Amino acid sequence: MRKPRVAVYKFSSCDGCQLSLLNLEDEILDLANAVEIAFFLEATSDISPGPYDIALVEGSISTPHEAERIVEIRKQADIVVALGTCATSGGIQALRNFADADDYALKVYQHPEFLDTLATSTPISDHIKIDLELWGCPVNKYQVLEVIASLLQNRRPNIPNYSVCLDCKRAGNICVMVAYGTPCLGPATRSGCGALCPEYGRGCYGCFGPIPNADLSPLLPILTSHERHPGEVVQLLRNFAGYAPTFREAADELLQEGK
Amino acid sequence: MKTNIEIPALARVEGEGALYIRLKDGKINDIELNIYEPPRFFEGFLQGRFLQEVPDITARICGICPIAYQMSSVKALEKALLVNVTPEIRALRRLLYDAEYIESHALHIYMLQAPDLLGHPSVLSLAEVAPEVVKKALRLKKIGNDLLRAIGGRSVHPVNTCVGGFYRWPRIAAIKSLKEDLIWGLEAAKETVRWAATLEYPELEIDDYEFVAITHPDEYAILEGEVLSSRGIKTPIEQFEKRYLEKHVKHSNALHSHTSDGTPYITGPLARLNLNYHQLGEEASEILAEIDIDLPINNPYKALIARAIELVEVYAEAIRLAEAYNPQGPSHVELALRECEGAAASEAPRGLLYHRYIVNANGSINHAHIVPPTAQNLARIEADLWAFAPRVIDMPQEAATLACEHLVRSYDPCISCATHFLELSIEET
Numbered sequence: 001m002r003k004p005r006v007a008v009y010k011f012s013s014c015d016g017c018q019l020s021l022l023n024l025e026d027e028i029l030d031l032a033n034a035v036e037i038a039f040f041l042e043a044t045s046d047i048s049p050g051p052y053d054i055a056l057v058e059g060s061i062s063t064p065h066e067a068e069r070i071v072e073i074r075k076q077a078d079i080v081v082a083l084g085t086c087a088t089s090g091g092i093q094a095l096r097n098f099a100d101a102d103d104y105a106l107k108v109y110q111h112p113e114f115l116d117t118l119a120t121s122t123p124i125s126d127h128i129k130i131d132l133e134l135w136g137c138p139v140n141k142y143q144v145l146e147v148i149a150s151l152l153q154n155r156r157p158n159i160p161n162y163s164v165c166l167d168c169k170r171a172g173n174i175c176v177m178v179a180y181g182t183p184c185l186g187p188a189t190r191s192g193c194g195a196l197c198p199e200y201g202r203g204c205y206g207c208f209g210p211i212p213n214a215d216l217s218p219l220l221p222i223l224t225s226h227e228r229h230p231g232e233v234v235q236l237l238r239n240f241a242g243y244a245p246t247f248r249e250a251a252d253e254l255l256q257e258g259k
Numbered sequence: 260m261k262t263n264i265e266i267p268a269l270a271r272v273e274g275e276g277a278l279y280i281r282l283k284d285g286k287i288n289d290i291e292l293n294i295y296e297p298p299r300f301f302e303g304f305l306q307g308r309f310l311q312e313v314p315d316i317t318a319r320i321c322g323i324c325p326i327a328y329q330m331s332s333v334k335a336l337e338k339a340l341l342v343n344v345t346p347e348i349r350a351l352r353r354l355l356y357d358a359e360y361i362e363s364h365a366l367h368i369y370m371l372q373a374p375d376l377l378g379h380p381s382v383l384s385l386a387e388v389a390p391e392v393v394k395k396a397l398r399l400k401k402i403g404n405d406l407l408r409a410i411g412g413r414s415v416h417p418v419n420t421c422v423g424g425f426y427r428w429p430r431i432a433a434i435k436s437l438k439e440d441l442i443w444g445l446e447a448a449k450e451t452v453r454w455a456a457t458l459e460y461p462e463l464e465i466d467d468y469e470f471v472a473i474t475h476p477d478e479y480a481i482l483e484g485e486v487l488s489s490r491g492i493k494t495p496i497e498q499f500e501k502r503y504l505e506k507h508v509k510h511s512n513a514l515h516s517h518t519s520d521g522t523p524y525i526t527g528p529l530a531r532l533n534l535n536y537h538q539l540g541e542e543a544s545e546i547l548a549e550i551d552i553d554l555p556i557n558n559p560y561k562a563l564i565a566r567a568i569e570l571v572e573v574y575a576e577a578i579r580l581a582e583a584y585n586p587q588g589p590s591h592v593e594l595a596l597r598e599c600e601g602a603a604a605s606e607a608p609r610g611l612l613y614h615r616y617i618v619n620a621n622g623s624i625n626h627a628h629i630v631p632p633t634a635q636n637l638a639r640i641e642a643d644l645w646a647f648a649p650r651v652i653d654m655p656q657e658a659a660t661l662a663c664e665h666l667v668r669s670y671d672p673c674i675s676c677a678t679h680f681l682e683l684s685i686e687e688t
Contacts, residue, residue, distance in 0.1 A: 012297045015273050016322020016415040022370065023414060025401035029393070032383045043370065044381030045270035045664070063297045092319045095304035117297055138322060138415040196412040200419050200426040205315065207416075229309055229622060239312075240319065 004053040004152060007039035009073060011059025011066050012093055012121060017084035018042050018058050020141040027145060034152065050076035054151055056144075057130075060086040062093060062121040074128040081147060082124040085137040085241050089209055092137070094121040094243035121243070134159065137207035137240040140192045160191045163211050164204050167195035176203055183226045183233055188214045188246070205239050210246035220250060260652060260659040269667060271371040271381070273323050274674025278667060280644070280651070287648040292641050292667065294511040296674045305627040310336050310596075310618055311422055317614070317629070318416045321673055323366065326359035326407070327607030329420040331614040331629075334483055336422045339601025339618055340594055347586050348424040349482070354434075354580040355410045355420070356481050356605070357573040361403025361444065362414065363608035364528075364566045364573075367671045368451060369396030372563050375665040376458045399447050399570070402440045406577065409433040424591030434584045441581060445574040449546050452567040456550040460560040461662055463647050468557055469522060470530035471503070471635070473604050473611060479538040479572060480531070481606045487534050488524070489555070496602050499613055505630065513674070516635040523638035526610030527670065528565035529556055543572035559643055560669045566608075596622040607632050609671040633672045640670055 008018055022043060024031065038048040055077035061067050074080060082088045090097065097120045124130055134143055143159055150157035164186035168175065176182040176198050184203035186195065192208040210216075223233045237251040264280040275296040281289040301320055305313065317332045318325035330352060337344065344352075369392075370382040379385040386393040404414035410429045411417020419425050473484035474493070486494040486502070494502045503524075505514040518524055533555035536547065547568055556565060602615035610632025617626040643666060651659045 010275065012299060014319050014322040014325075016319075016325070019322045019415055022366065023401075023404055025397040025404070028397070029383075029386055029390075032386070037381075037383060041268055041270045042273065043271065044383060045374075046380035046384065047270075062299070065295070066297065092301075092304075092316060093299040096300055099303070121299075137319065138413070193413065196418050200412055202418070202421075202426045232309065235308060235312065 003034070003036040005038040005048070005051075006035045006054045006056065006148070007050065007052040007073075007077065008037075008042070008056045009039070009058065010042070011057065011070070011087070011124075012062040013059030013084070013086045013091065015042060015058070016138040017086075017136070020139050020144055021056075024141050024145060031145070031148070035148065052077045053079065054148070055080045056083045057081065057087050057124055058083045060090045060093060060121045060123060061118070061127050063117050065116070067118070067127055070124060070127050079131045079151060080124070080128065081132040081134060082130050083134050083144070084139045085135055085207060085209055086121075087124045088133045088135050088244070089241045090121045090123050090243035092240050092242075095238060096121060097243055098238060123243070132157065135190050135209040135241070136192050140194075143192060161212050162191050163187055163214075164189045164191055164193070164195050164198070164208070167191050168198050171195055171199060173198045176201060177222070177226065181226045183223045183228070183236055185236055187219055188216055203236070205236060206247060207240040209241035209244045214246050216246060216250040217253070220254060224254065260654055260656045262656065264651075264656075264660050264663055266660065266664055269664060271374065272668055272672050272674060273321070274672070276667070276672065276674045278663060280648070280663060285652075287645075287652065290641055290644045290648070292511070292637060292644070294513040294637070294674055296512055298512050302627045302629060305624050308624050310616070310622045310624060313616070313624065313627075314420045314422065315416075315418070320629075320631070322415050323363055323673060324359060324607045324609065325416050326355055326420075327605060327612050330356060330482060330605045331603055331612045332616075333420060333422045334603035334605060335601045335614040335616050336618070337601070338603055339599040339616060340422070340597065341599075342423055342592050342594060344424050344592055345588060347588060348590070348592070350580055350583070351410065351425060351429070351586070353482055354577060354584070355407070355417075357577040357580070358403050358406035358410065360481070360569060360573040360608050361577070362400055362407060363403075364570045365396060365400035365403060367608070368455070368563055368566050368570070369393070369400070371671065372665075372668055375661070375668060376460070376563070395447055395450075399444055399451070402437065402444045405440065406437055409437060421591055423594050424589075426590065428586040428590045431584060431586070434581050438578070438581060441574060441578045445542065445571065445578060448567065448570040448574045449542070451570060452546045452550060452564070455564045455567040456552065458563075460558060460563075461665065463559065463643070463650075463666070464557045465559065465643060465646055466557065468555075469518065469524040470533050470555065471524045471526050471611060472530040472534045473606055474535055475538075479535050479540070483603060483605060486604060486611070488518075489530075489534060496604055496613075499602065499604065499630075500615070500628075503630070503635070505634065511637065513634045513637055515638040516630065517638060523642050524635065525559075525639045526632050526635050527562060528569055528608075529559070529562045530610070531606060532556065532565040532568060539568070539572055540575050542575040543568055546571050559666060562669050562671070566671075594622075596620065607673075609633060609673050610636060631673070633670070633674060636670050636672065640667055640672070
């Protein structure tokens with residue numbers, strides 16, 4: 001049987017999600033036996049042309065060139081996986097989407113005409129149809145492995161979509177919001193990190209993005225009542241997954257109320 | 260080479276860049292290291308954020324060296340706030356930085372640069388012929404990631420660093436349980452140096468290098484220090500932007516740095532080793548003496564050897580710090596907010612990383628300025644390519660292309676870092 005051909009692509013990002021693949025130190029050699037790594041620039045200069053069975057796409061779309069390139073990748077790949085919070089929500093660089101002249105002081109490049117960027121940073125799914133999303137800033141490398149394994153086995157990947165709160169309860173973490181009054185996005189954020197921030201005594205900053213169909217309106221007044229400095233909750237929401245609709249709308253709601 | 264060298268997408272580097280070497284009348288006419296990695300405007304959106312968010316946000320500039328970003332930012336903010344951390348906090352920061360060096364250097368030595376020296380397209384194809392070497396490399400790297408996880412919860416964008424120290428002390432058992440791995444790693448790192456010394460590197464001696472690294476009176480500087488140049492110039496951090504200047508050039512989404520004399524300089528493992536080798540610990544000094552290499556090293560390809568020696572240094576230090584780890588007192592210092600400004604530099608695995616912040620009385624960031632290592636090296640890489648050009652002309656096309664790409668790779672360029680800092684300009688319409 002022919003090995004499935006996998007391509008790994010980078011768009012606007014920090015490379016951390018691709019690195020999660022290289023950080024599979026115990027599994028990477030087996031993985032390289034199970035699939036053909038046909039395109040993975042960060043790892044190999046050996047480039048084998050498409051079509052590919054699976055494209056793992058890291059990063060958001062933030063330049064005109066990227067907007068064209070992702071369309072080409074869709075044509076080349078059978079299954080496209082958006083890998084990480086940049087790819088699924090636009091990432092931290094999507095903070096530019098909220099910018100206006102009031103927020104950012106006018107700044108002048110030495111030569112702004114040298115740059116070619118879009119005004120927004122947007123998720124892959126705004127540009128092409130995608131087959132799977134994997135959230136996380138960075139992604140959980142074992143979830144990446146699960147996605148690849150499930151595709152090889154022609155089954156649905158087992159990726160939980162409950163909230164970080166459940167992980168905290170399982171781990172026996174003390175609730176940082178109840179015990180210490182620390183604003184925490186855990187109730188609204190996807191599981192995947194292992195409830196790391198609460199385990200370290202700090203509030204979740206939502207880097208795995210919102211859980212599906214979350215309604216944040218009951219949570220927002222509790223969060224804001226715990227603010228330690230003005231605007232803390234809006235900043236917490238407008239963060240690594242700040243352009244994901246659930247977080248975006250919640251932050252907008254708070255800003256509306258403030259006005 | 261008979262035709263132009265065109266590498267539209269550099270492989271085995273962090274981020275996106277291209278290399279063009281164009282001929283005219285049989286001579287090299289133009290060399291262009293084109294950085295097309297999209298700018299992400301970090302300095303723009305740091306404005307207005309609360310200062311405690313800065314280490315989490317700047318970490319996202321680079322997935323390979325998030326600790327460097329966390330450390331330069333917390334050091335700069337602590338300097339601004341007049342905060343002094345306890346010796347225990349400082350020691351744990353050194354250990355955390357050692358972990359990042361282990362992960363990043365092992366990655367670069369074995370997975371990014373070694374395939375060039377051994378004639379392979381990747382570590383995966385290398386694994387087919389030399390599985391033991393690759394398994395050792397993966398374990399060397401994994402131990403760094405395990406240590407990062409023990410201290411910060413995860414290896415990419417760990418969550419434990421804050422301005423003032425750490426959110427909580429890592430569990431003693433989690434650190435101590437890595438002892439055997441670290442001891443194995445130290446020996447494997449020494450073997451890496453011995454192996455690196457036997458490899459055949461392309462011949463290229465650059466005689467006009469200006470090496471720039473931070474230096475510290477008491478230690479091989481990684482976490483903090485003043486800026487030292489091989490021209491004998493020592494610059495306090497507060498003066499950094501006066502001596503080291505950035506210029507926006509047309510073919511690059513990254514700024515290019517020069518000294519105030521207008522000349523390029525080199526930062527990274529070669530600069531650190533050449534300037535600060537006398538402060539290496541016992542284990543790294545011994546292995547340096549054993550391979551009997553002349554310093555300064557002026558061949559950019561041999562940065563791999565410098566990296567390997569540093570791998571010994573950080574493994575040895577990690578063993579010492581892990582053994583001594585017995586945290587006392589609070590894990591972070593309380594902050595008193597005030598209107599202030601502060602700058603700091605630390606040594607990312609790939610070179611000097613400078614941060615400066617202006618903070619409001621309420622703790623929000625008014626201005627952020629970041630100078631990443633790769634932006635500082637870009638002008639120097641192009642100058643190296645020019646120096647290498649006469650030799651390239653006589654090579655077969657494929658060998659010429661590989662040698663040039665290898666030269667760029669030997670700098671361990673972190674292109675995502677290099678482009679993050681362009682400031683977003685929004686014009687009212």
